[in-house]
Amino acid sequence: MIRGMNETGNEPSVDLLMRPRIVLAAAETAETRRIARVFEGLGAEVLVANDNEVAINLLEQMEVEVLIAETRSPRVDGIRLLAAGRRLSPDLCAIFIAEPGEIDLATRAVQDGAYDYQTRPLNLDKMLAVIRRAHADRELKARLNDLQRRLDRKYGVHNILGNSAAISEVMAKVLQIAPTSASVLITGETGTGKELIATALHQNSARRNAALVKLHCGDLAAGLVESELFGHERGAFTGATSARKGRFEAADGGTLFLDAVGELPLETQAKLLRVLGSGEYQPLGSETTSRADVRIIAATSVPLPEAVTAGRFREDLYYRLAVVQIEIPALRHRRQDIPLLIAHFLREASTGAGKSVPSIAPRAMGRLLRYAWPGNVRELKNVVSGMTLAADDGRMLDVVDLPPAIQELPEEGQGIMIPIGTSLEEAEERLVEATLRSVAGDKQAASRILGVSVRTLFRHAARHREG
Numbered sequence: 001m002i003r004g005m006n007e008t009g010n011e012p013s014v015d016l017l018m019r020p021r022i023v024l025a026a027a028e029t030a031e032t033r034r035i036a037r038v039f040e041g042l043g044a045e046v047l048v049a050n051d052n053e054v055a056i057n058l059l060e061q062m063e064v065e066v067l068i069a070e071t072r073s074p075r076v077d078g079i080r081l082l083a084a085g086r087r088l089s090p091d092l093c094a095i096f097i098a099e100p101g102e103i104d105l106a107t108r109a110v111q112d113g114a115y116d117y118q119t120r121p122l123n124l125d126k127m128l129a130v131i132r133r134a135h136a137d138r139e140l141k142a143r144l145n146d147l148q149r150r151l152d153r154k155y156g157v158h159n160i161l162g163n164s165a166a167i168s169e170v171m172a173k174v175l176q177i178a179p180t181s182a183s184v185l186i187t188g189e190t191g192t193g194k195e196l197i198a199t200a201l202h203q204n205s206a207r208r209n210a211a212l213v214k215l216h217c218g219d220l221a222a223g224l225v226e227s228e229l230f231g232h233e234r235g236a237f238t239g240a241t242s243a244r245k246g247r248f249e250a251a252d253g254g255t256l257f258l259d260a261v262g263e264l265p266l267e268t269q270a271k272l273l274r275v276l277g278s279g280e281y282q283p284l285g286s287e288t289t290s291r292a293d294v295r296i297i298a299a300t301s302v303p304l305p306e307a308v309t310a311g312r313f314r315e316d317l318y319y320r321l322a323v324v325q326i327e328i329p330a331l332r333h334r335r336q337d338i339p340l341l342i343a344h345f346l347r348e349a350s351t352g353a354g355k356s357v358p359s360i361a362p363r364a365m366g367r368l369l370r371y372a373w374p375g376n377v378r379e380l381k382n383v384v385s386g387m388t389l390a391a392d393d394g395r396m397l398d399v400v401d402l403p404p405a406i407q408e409l410p411e412e413g414q415g416i417m418i419p420i421g422t423s424l425e426e427a428e429e430r431l432v433e434a435t436l437r438s439v440a441g442d443k444q445a446a447s448r449i450l451g452v453s454v455r456t457l458f459r460h461a462a463r464h465r466e467g
C-alpha cells in the first residue's frame, strides 16, 4: 500500500516516476483529493479537471504523461476523451475508473489504447505500477526510435555495397564530410557510383529533409543551363512563355548535385562561380537578386585538372568545387567488391521478376570476376539483371548466359609458361598465340582480351609469319 509506504517512513522513489504530469479528470471528492495527494507526494504534478472537457483543454495546452479519468462523464465520455488524448499525445498513459455497470465501456477503452481500468475501491499501488510500466514503454520507444534513426543514417551509406578497402575508405569519407556544408567533387569513371555517393552525402547531412536537386550539365546548351540553374522571368528569351523557378531556388536549404560538371559551358562557369561566392544569383531577365543556401556536390568522369590545362574549365571554379574530393576507383581496381554486388543485383532482379534467386556456376563466376567492366557497377548491374531475366526460373546461370564479351574470356588457370631469359618480343608473341588459341582464332575476341586493336593484333601475326 502506498499509504503503508509513507507510514513506515520509506522515501518514495521520485526518480522512478520521472515527475510525470498527471491529469485527473474527476469531480472534486475526498477520493480525488487523496489520489492527488499521494501522487504529488511521489513527485508527480497533478492537475485536477472537474470534467472531461476541461481535461481535453489541459491535454491540448501541455504535455501530459498520465490521464486518470472516470469512464462515464456527463458530456464527453471516456472513449472520446481517450481518443482526443491519444491524438494529442500518442504515448499517453490513460487509466479509467469504472462503475460496476461500466465494465464494457472500460474494456473498450483498453482496447482503444488505455493502459488499464479499475473499479472501486481503487488500488493506488496498482495504478502506480501501471504508470511505471507506461513510463518504461515510452523510454523503450524513444530508444527504438533513436536506434532506427541511427540505422537510417547507416543505411544511407550501406546502400553503397562493397567490402574492398577502397570502398570502405570512400564510405568513411562520406560519413566524415556529410554533416559539413563543404563542396564535394566526386570523381570516377562512368557507373562507379558517383550519383549514389552524392545521394548518401545528402542523406547523411542535416539537409536531408530539404531537397536534393540534380542537374546533368552536359545535356543542355549554355543558355538553357543557366535558366535551369537560376530560373527565368517570363519573356526572358524566346520561348520563355512563363516564369520558371531554377534549380538553385529548388535546392534552397538542401543540396544541388551537378553531374558531368566538366561539361559546363565556360560562360556558365563564371556565373556559377559568382553564386558560389555570394549565395546570390539573378534569374534570367530579372532585375532582382535572389539568395539560396545550397550545398554543391559535383561529379565528373573526366579529370578536371586536364580540362583546366586545356582551357575548358576555370581553375578558380575547380578549386571552389573540389574543397573535398572523393575518388571512386574503377570496379576492376576493386574486384573484391564484385561477388557482393553480383549477389545483391541477382536478388534484386529476381525478386523484381518474381523468380527464385539463381545461382551462378563457378566457371561463369570466374569470368565475371576477371572481366574488365569498363561500365563499372552500372554495367555489372545490367549484365546480372539481363541474365536473371533471360534465364528460366530455377536454372543455374552458366557461361552460355553471359554476354559475348564476357563469355569469350578464357578459362582461368589456362596460361603459358614463359621462362626467364625469354625476350620481351618473344614473350609477346607467345602470349598472342596462346590467346588466339584460347578463342579458336577469333581475332576480335583476342584483341579485346589483350586490350589492343585488331590492327595491332594483325601486325603481330604478320610479323610472326615474316619472322
Ligand SMILES: Nc1ncnc2c1ncn2[C@@H]1O[C@H](COP(=O)(O)OP(=O)(O)O)[C@@H](O)[C@H]1O
Binding pocket: 159, 160, 161, 162, 167, 188, 189, 190, 191, 192, 193, 194, 195, 196, 197, 341, 377, 378, 381
Ligand atoms: N557500391 C555500390 N553498391 C551498390 N550499387 C552501386 C554501387 N555503385 C554503383 N551502384 C549502382 O550502379 C548504378 C550506377 O551508379 P551511379 O551512381 O549512377 O554511377 P555514376 O553516377 O558514377 O555513373 C546505380 O544503379 C547504382 O545504384
Ligand SMILES: [Mg+2]
Binding pocket: 191, 194, 195, 259
Ligand atoms: Mg551518373
